[in-house]
Amino acid sequence: MDLQKVDLFIMTNAKFFEAHHLGWIREQLIQLDDAQWPTLQMQQYKDPTTLLIVSLLGGSLGIDRFMLGDTGLGVGKLLTCGGLGIWSIIDWFMIMPATREKNMAAFQNLLA
Amino acid sequence: MTRTNLYALVLTACCTGWIWIGIQFPLFQSGQQHEVGLCLIKQVTNVPCPSCGTTRSVLALVDGDFASSLQWNPLGWLVGTMMLITPLWITFDLLLKRRTFIHFYRRTEGWFKSKWVAGPAIALVLANWAWNICKGL
Numbered sequence: 048m049d050l051q052k053v054d055l056f057i058m059t060n061a062k063f064f065e066a067h068h069l070g071w072i073r074e075q076l077i078q079l080d081d082a083q084w085p086t087l088q089m090q091q092y093k094d095p096t097t098l099l100i101v102s103l104l105g106g107s108l109g110i111d112r113f114m115l116g117d118t119g120l121g122v123g124k125l126l127t128c129g130g131l132g133i134w135s136i137i138d139w140f141m142i143m144p145a146t147r148e149k150n151m152a153a154f155q156n157l158l159a
Numbered sequence: 160m161t162r163t164n165l166y167a168l169v170l171t172a173c174c175t176g177w178i179w180i181g182i183q184f185p186l187f188q189s190g191q192q193h194e195v196g197l198c199l200i201k202q203v204t205n206v207p208c209p210s211c212g213t214t215r216s217v218l219a220l221v222d223g224d225f226a227s228s229l230q231w232n233p234l235g236w237l238v239g240t241m242m243l244i245t246p247l248w249i250t251f252d253l254l255l256k257r258r259t260f261i262h263f264y265r266r267t268e269g270w271f272k273s274k275w276v277a278g279p280a281i282a283l284v285l286a287n288w289a290w291n292i293c294k295g296l
Contacts, residue, residue: 107199107208119268123172126238128198128210130172131179135199
């Protein structure tokens with residue numbers, strides 16, 4: 048793929064991925080065919096900052112985990128008052144890395 | 160989520176739950192239990208969350224008082240059953256090197272993603288939440 052497009056993608060979407068994944072993503076994009084550019088553009092990623100805000104406000108109800116697609120964990124948090132409050136607090140710190148991992152999985156699915 | 164991670168998480172959650180019940184049970188029996196628990200929503204807003212009263216519901220279940228358990232919070236029946244069954248199920252899986260619990264978990268997760276299951280489930284949780292607020296838990 049054209050280097051300009053690759054850099055555009057990286058600049059636009061860097062916040063959705065872990066910093067240590069960006070090098071690998073760049074390499075994969077360079078090897079990718081130009082025809083896949085529209086598909087790549089169509090892919091929606093979850094914003095880690097949005098998930099953090101949701102986690103701070105509605106983490107005790109498991110809304111953050113529901114949004115991330117972890118329905119089982121969301122139900123678990125909902126039924127236990129956010130894991131007696133402890134799980135909610137842990138998720139304030141874990142939800143951003145978890146979101147980036149989910150985005151990475153979505154990107155890998157796109158390549159597969 | 161991998162099988163090991165899921166099993167570790169569920170076992171930790173169940174162990175924490177049983178320890179919490181063990182701590183609270185003597186207080187519950189003597190009627191000295193504090194009204195405010197560990198719920199962040201209740202602590203911050205003074206409004207109960209949908210699962211407030213679950214601890215007291217499970218405590219009533221352990222005490223054999225099924226009617227008052229249902230009155231505290233019907234979700235307590237679900238949580239109590241899960242706390243009883245899942246550790247045994249996971250132990251069975253680990254001993255026999257099977258994956259039945261994670262298959263069940265993934266299938267259930269799939270059902271909850273369907274709008275025909277998620278819709279009524281959300282409605283029930285909201286109704287329970289409204290009931291909790293009316294009861295003033």
